[in-house]
Amino acid sequence: MTIDNIFPALYILAAAGFILAIKWMNSPATARRGVLVGELGMLLAVVGTLLRHEVVNYEWILIAFFIGSAIGVPIAYIMPMTAVPQRTAFSHACGALASALIGTAEYYRTLPHGFVMTALIVETLLGFLTFTASLMAFGKLQEILPTRPMTYRGQNFVNLGIFGAAIVLGVILIFHPEQMALYPIFAALALIFGVLLIIPIGGADMPTVIALLNSYAGLSASAMGFALDNKLLIVAGALDGSSGFILSVIMCRAMNRSFSNVLFGAFGAIQTSAKKAVARPVRSASPEEAAEILDAARTVIVIPGYGMAVAQAQHKLRELHDVLMKRGVDVKFAIHPVAGRMPGHMNVLLAEADVPYDRLFEMDDINPEFPRADVALVIGANDVVNPAARNDKTSPIAGMPILNACEARTVMVIKRSMSPGFAGIDNELYYLDKTLMLFGDAKAFVGSIVKELNVTAGAAVH
């Protein structure tokens, strides 16, 4: 029995490891075990590959391993949790780049035909466009690039034209792989299309787009499996591809929008100027007043949004949760599926701040509880609590499922100013009689409420 009989077995074990890893992600209790078995699968796959007789030259591989780890380890440990969406986008870019370059190397190495060439073209097309698209997404999330959608006349026409040209070249290459001069043009078009695809995407649409890029990166890896006749790659890529696809469908549904609308709709670009909001009176309150109302409440539902992440208010929010729970107030967190910049973003931030995850509730579970809640505390969220989604058929967010903050007895909104949210839509919620606007920085404001509650707690003891 030689080593070449062993590596298929290692690959099969690796695939089983990946499947179990995803299966165990269904509960926080088993999820870490899932990561472990996923790591084990990866280790088996890498060792199995290194032992293959085709691999004779190790020095470059080892150097590359060293460099990759030297980049990867600090990223994993230094990145703050608020930067997880950026890191994920960066990671998608790395995976897609690897896939595209391997496809390119394979093309120049073997000049394949037929089925294999078709797989290679799919792999490199998805790989290159996902690479630049993910870098663009990274730039927007890191705010190196402007986060507002950028649009111009004929944008969709240009984008589809470039994508169409890339496809045409790809098809020509499939039939005539020896036309080597065409390949760099094909690759360049795919790279350019990736950039153009993300230019009109606004920050609020990032959860969908990141999930979609996740899916593309997986499909590219799967196509590589077809090209290299490697079943492990096919399985792992298909798992990643379906995962990203499902997540983006969930995100789209949570915004009541279609894929094409997210990708080509340039959300929020037009509305900002269209509706000049007339200054209307709102009721505002001080931290002292807010603390008093919260102290008197029996149930409080907190609705965090991206603004909480920007203000880094999650730790203060946990203090508020602690002090209120200590005083017999029931505090729950309502998480909208698209709150934040990637699926599940809010959950990770609140978990980081030590909020127990059984206090975090999904939209469908928490919505029936709003009518019974004394206070809905909105912090850094806007569109996900906007009643216009339900009442105003002409609103750009019409039909989007929202958290029913407006049904709570009192609504408090922590906000910097009255400027409209990301989608640029005015929010009726702020003008209700039962709504109190708490103007200020989210972190500082929650901090003052906590301080106030602690003072009154101290006074009660004496």
Added chain:
Amino acid sequence: MNKYEIAIWIFMLAAFLGFELIRRVSPLLHTPLMSLTNAISAIAVVGAILITGEKEATPLTRTLGFIAVVASVTNVVSGYLITDRMLKMFKKREREPGK
């Protein structure tokens, strides 16, 4: 059945398996899930190793393969480590009031 046909069968079954598994993942863990599947898809490292370590590799294919190994190892390492770092934070405990 030729090998391409088998490959397509495998892809189809794995994709459906993926749909079924991921549908069951709670939205609570969607961020770590994406981070994990992303790390798994860095299995591209296998292809990268084969290209880089091969005997007849030309300077071009070796360079491309080398960059691909660096990129996918970065992806694997940071992906798994940060997924675990995130999951470590998910705790289910009611804080005991007034400790």
